[in-house]
Amino acid sequence: MEGRQRPMSHEIADFETDVTERSRSLPVLVDFWAEWCGPCRLLGPVLERLAEESAGRWALAKVDTERHPELAQRYGIMSIPNVKLFVDGEVADEFVGALPEPEVRRWLERALPSPHAEALAEARAMLARGEYSPAAERLRAVLAAEPRNAGARVALGEALLHLAPETVAETVSAVLDDPQVGEKAEALETLARVVGLAGRPSELPEHGARARMTAAAQSIHSGDYGPALEALVDVLGQDREYAGGIAREAGRAIFVLLGMHHPIAERHHRAFAGALHA
Structure with missing residues (x-):
């Protein structure tokens, strides 16, 4: 026509x-x-x-x-x-x-699925095994090819939490508003601040909880989240508002990072919640 x-x-x-x-x-x-x-x-x-x-x-x-x-x-x-x-x-x-x-x-x-999904999955598996340096190397390669990959950026932030925590905030800042990974990015920022205290315990207030809070920070730095949560529960038991409620913030950030169905989260959540609301 x-x-x-x-x-x-x-x-x-x-x-x-x-x-x-x-x-x-x-x-x-x-x-x-x-x-x-x-x-x-x-x-x-x-x-x-x-x-x-x-x-x-x-x-x-x-x-x-x-x-x-x-x-x-x-x-x-x-x-x-x-x-x-x-x-x-x-x-x-x-x-x-x-x-x-x-x-x-x-x-x-x-x-769209990332063309680097396989490399990202491999890096996440490395993170789960505590292989932080090779994971960071793999994730930097993904981000070099795909700078807007929010999942890779947060995963790199997780690796850096254990390698160079002072760089975490800058690494994840671009995805704080991302609806999929923003909450985890905020959790990494919180944990990076806590880890920074592991080397500067004198910045924590004088209190009976200071030693356990320092131990929690050291455990987070090394990726030992079970002992970290145990130490945080001890801090909450002594003073829920110690250092501005840092133990509460750190514990919640760990649960966000791991996910509530992670075995460590399932094992420690009841004790943490009990200490938080006692």
């Missing part, structure tokens, strides 16, 4: 092949759209441009909901444009509406 706009590119031929199976080796961004949809016409060129810029990091596929109503129903499409990221055959993340290009870019940075 004269004056009719051409359909957008990247249209699927077979959803299982073009999206589900392909996403097992490459993330696939699926744009559910329709020709009559004005916002879809705004978002479509943005996605196409970003796909071209990605240099093969992810693929774009478009599903015309008028031609494929069964797919719209299968994936619960109530409003378009609806953009879903498929990874390993499943929807990993999504957004609805014609977001401005800067917001789409930020969403992609957060939602």
Whole structure:
């Protein structure tokens, strides 16, 4: 028909092949759209441009909901444009509406799997084994290639807590507001301040709790969180507000760093909570 706009590119031929199976080796961004949809016409060129810029990091596929109503129903499409990221055959993340290009870019940075996920997983395994120096080396390499990788930045902060705690705050400052890792970044800042006291115990107030607080700081520095929590419970038992409540802050930071399902957290949480509220 004269004056009719051409359909957008990247249209699927077979959803299982073009999206589900392909996403097992490459993330696939699926744009559910329709020709009559004005916002879809705004978002479509943005996605196409970003796909071209990605240099093969992810693929774009478009599903015309008028031609494929069964797919719209299968994936619960109530409003378009609806953009879903498929990874390993499943929807990993999504957004609805014609977001401005800067917001789409930020969403992609957060939602796309890191191309360095394997290296990051290896570094985290090193951290769990207490191999802090090789972990830091691996994480610096990841960040050199992917400076905005928030997970790698926090993991590096964790390694530096045991290697160079004075550098932790600068390392994690850029991700303090990140919704995924910001809380852990704050915990690392807190623990780095506590570790700094291990070498300067005279800065702690004169009190019977000072020796145990110093022991807790030393244990945190070496990565021995069980003994650290035991020492913090002792400090809380003597004075919950000692040094401005430092034992309370340090203990909570350890639980955030480890996660509440970590065996050490599960073993010590009841005693810590009891001392905190006694």
